[in-house]
Amino acid sequence: MPRNGKLVRITLALAAAALLGALAVTSAGAAGKRSAGTLNGAGSSLVAPAVAQWGTMYTADTINYSALGSGAGIKAISARTVDFGASDAPLTKSQGQGCHGCVQIPWALTATIPVVNIPGVADHQLKLTGTVLANIYLGNITKWNDPAIKAINKGLNLPDMNITVIHRSDGSGDTYVFTNYLSKVNKAWKSKVGCATTVSWPTGVGGNKNAGVAALVKTNSGSIGYVSDFYAIQNHIAKPRLKNAAGSFVLPKISSIESAAQLVKGEKIPANNKISLTNPPKSKKYKNAWPMATFTYVLVPVQTPKAAQLKAFITFALSPAAQSAIKKLVFAPMPGVVIKAAKKTLATIHS
Amino acid sequence: MSTLDATAETARRPFAGRRVHLGDVLLQLVAGAAALYTLVLLGLIVYKVVQGARLSMSTFGLGFVTSVGWDPVHNAMGAGSFLFGTAITAIGALLLATPLAMGVALFLTELAPRAIRGPVTALVETLAAIPSVVIGLWGIIVLGPFLRDHVMPALHSTLGFIPLFGPYSTGSSVFTAIVVLTIMILPIISSISRELFLGVPGELKEAALGLGTTRWEMVRGVMFPYARGGVAAAMILGLGRAVGEAIAVTQVIGAGTHITWNLFNTGDTLASKIAESYQGYETNLEGSSLFYLAVILLVFSLAVNLVAQMIVRRVDRRQGRAA
Numbered sequence: 001m002p003r004n005g006k007l008v009r010i011t012l013a014l015a016a017a018a019l020l021g022a023l024a025v026t027s028a029g030a031a032g033k034r035s036a037g038t039l040n041g042a043g044s045s046l047v048a049p050a051v052a053q054w055g056t057m058y059t060a061d062t063i064n065y066s067a068l069g070s071g072a073g074i075k076a077i078s079a080r081t082v083d084f085g086a087s088d089a090p091l092t093k094s095q096g097q098g099c100h101g102c103v104q105i106p107w108a109l110t111a112t113i114p115v116v117n118i119p120g121v122a123d124h125q126l127k128l129t130g131t132v133l134a135n136i137y138l139g140n141i142t143k144w145n146d147p148a149i150k151a152i153n154k155g156l157n158l159p160d161m162n163i164t165v166i167h168r169s170d171g172s173g174d175t176y177v178f179t180n181y182l183s184k185v186n187k188a189w190k191s192k193v194g195c196a197t198t199v200s201w202p203t204g205v206g207g208n209k210n211a212g213v214a215a216l217v218k219t220n221s222g223s224i225g226y227v228s229d230f231y232a233i234q235n236h237i238a239k240p241r242l243k244n245a246a247g248s249f250v251l252p253k254i255s256s257i258e259s260a261a262q263l264v265k266g267e268k269i270p271a272n273n274k275i276s277l278t279n280p281p282k283s284k285k286y287k288n289a290w291p292m293a294t295f296t297y298v299l300v301p302v303q304t305p306k307a308a309q310l311k312a313f314i315t316f317a318l319s320p321a322a323q324s325a326i327k328k329l330v331f332a333p334m335p336g337v338v339i340k341a342a343k344k345t346l347a348t349i350h351s
Numbered sequence: 352m353s354t355l356d357a358t359a360e361t362a363r364r365p366f367a368g369r370r371v372h373l374g375d376v377l378l379q380l381v382a383g384a385a386a387l388y389t390l391v392l393l394g395l396i397v398y399k400v401v402q403g404a405r406l407s408m409s410t411f412g413l414g415f416v417t418s419v420g421w422d423p424v425h426n427a428m429g430a431g432s433f434l435f436g437t438a439i440t441a442i443g444a445l446l447l448a449t450p451l452a453m454g455v456a457l458f459l460t461e462l463a464p465r466a467i468r469g470p471v472t473a474l475v476e477t478l479a480a481i482p483s484v485v486i487g488l489w490g491i492i493v494l495g496p497f498l499r500d501h502v503m504p505a506l507h508s509t510l511g512f513i514p515l516f517g518p519y520s521t522g523s524s525v526f527t528a529i530v531v532l533t534i535m536i537l538p539i540i541s542s543i544s545r546e547l548f549l550g551v552p553g554e555l556k557e558a559a560l561g562l563g564t565t566r567w568e569m570v571r572g573v574m575f576p577y578a579r580g581g582v583a584a585a586m587i588l589g590l591g592r593a594v595g596e597a598i599a600v601t602q603v604i605g606a607g608t609h610i611t612w613n614l615f616n617t618g619d620t621l622a623s624k625i626a627e628s629y630q631g632y633e634t635n636l637e638g639s640s641l642f643y644l645a646v647i648l649l650v651f652s653l654a655v656n657l658v659a660q661m662i663v664r665r666v667d668r669r670q671g672r673a674a
């Protein structure tokens with residue numbers, strides 16, 4: 001029975017491969033776990049370039065960071081398979097409970113931005129408002145030459161072309177910031193879709209992670225997506241200007257992110273450090289503020305055997321040198337009050 | 352026949368009437384433990400997955416299986432669209448891959464010059480060794496844009512009256528997923544079919560040719576009927592692979608919960624939904640619902656596997672009788 005022999009052989013080979021794979025994964029997990037002189041972290045892909053930069057500057061310990069996404073970072077630290085997690089969205093109530101005594105410390109400040117690929121429209125040329133953005137993502141505006149877009153883009157030659165809406169297919173901190181902003185500026189969005197790291201998109205095509213969305217926008221003309229600023233620059237995709245509550249069309253830049261972060265001076269920082277920077281209010285003070293700025297957080301257990309090492313590394317990350325070293329990756333230095341609050345929380349960590 | 356069976360039976364019975372060797376006992380223990388281990392592992396996996404799904408099962412009940420949508424913000428989730436996506440991608444891939452695989456297998460057994468049979472066989476089987484994440488990456492960067500620029504427009508303009516080939520927008524679509532899955536299951540079906548065709552007795556083929564049939568008539572009249580059952584089993588193995596594939600599909604299918612007949616729309620399969628969401632879910636209910644999807648996928652895959660085994664057994668029995 002030659003064919004049966006073949007079947008059996010294929011099955012056996014597959015089974016052996018699966019077993020070896022499983023062994024490799026478990027042993028890699030065990031080997032990569034907590035050896036002296038290293039700190040292991042996982043989570044947000046948004047903050048990954050910054051952590052990589054810090055890793056090259058920090059000498060006391062080796063920093064291993066896996067950019068698995070915010071949700072995965074929360075799960076990893078909840079299960080204590082890493083020394084620290086990182087998330088762009090602040091922990092929800094149930095996530096906070098699930099993490100059994102974790103604190104979240106803001107450690108970097110950056111922005112989520114819309115990106116477009118329209119023939120004949122260059123970087124910084126297109127202007128968008130929150131309402132238009134919401135209507136595009138709700139599927140109400142389907143053409144680039146829609147009157148609502150033309151009205152705010154006088155003089156720009158917009159093609160008669162379908163809009164291809166692109167969003168994240170995985171759970172993402174960028175999706176949280178994006179939907180948080182749209183919920184604040186558009187009632188229909190708030191009631192129909194809402195704000196979370198995963199939402200039920202009314203329309204559009206999903207891309208996996210920041211890189212997937214960037215690739216889809218880049219290869220599909222007529223498309224619009226949203227990514228972390230760093231990925232837009234890396235992939236050379238056109239950024240539109242976005243109208244903030246104060247009425248000016250702003251670009252995502254260090255200065256406009258810093259301007260949005262002034263919001264924390266007016267607001268008291270809660271004990272859990274949960275601060276939202278989206279859609280700063282209509283005021284002269286926020287004339288230049290980018291409406292989708294966000295803090296990103298490091299998650300650490302309050303009690304951990306690596307308390308001293310973690311404290312040293314996070315203190316370094318909060319230092320002026322570390323904060324300004326990531327400016328080139330479009331992270332703005334965090335305001336002094338936030339650094340102060342972060343250090344206060346950091347002090348509670350013990351072994 | 353019966354004496355043969357009896358000898359086989361004695362040979363299989365462990366150590367009857369023989370001195371017990373330590374090595375034999377060890378072998379018995381190790382092999383037994385290995386067999387038990389797979390059973391225990393399967394049991395534990397099923398237990399864990401069902402346990403994870405409990406919250407979602409008690410919240411949504413059986414209605415989850417057919418209800419459509421995935422809205423964690425409003426706690427409304429269902430598997431309907433993912434089941435649809437799984438079925439349409441797997442069946443689509445099978446429909447494309449089977450004739451191709453038959454062609455490859457026939458070429459390699461009957462038509463190709465002897466010198467190139469070996470290398471080409473090796474190449475086709477290498478296709479099975481490409482990691483799915485690599486195929487997925489190629490799917491995003493090369494295949495997706497190619498289908499969008501060349502294949503989708505052609506199909507839409509010529510066969511657009513069929514709802515399957517509706518309007519298209521990007522390279523991420525159910526159709527792209529079908530093509531990627533076709534590439535992945537082709538080597539499975541073709542290599543098994545090749546073995547089956549090689550197993551067709553030469554006398555039968557020669558007899559047919561001797562009766563004056565053309566090569567195609569011989570293939571149709573002798574080889575296909577002889578290999579039919581085995582090919583069905585090969586198809587079901589391919590189907591199982593297509594149903595369970597996650598990463599490559601996630602990369603090219605584009606996500607979404609709409610149910611439409613337009614293959615150029617985006618969608619999701621059970622496996623791709625789990626792969627794209629399990630790392631980033633926010634609420635316990637969403638996490639549990641992903642486990643519920645896994646339960647459905649598990650049941651589906653086990654069923655496919657059982658059917659394949661049944662077919663193989665039935666064919667063996669039939670051919671055993673014929674021979």
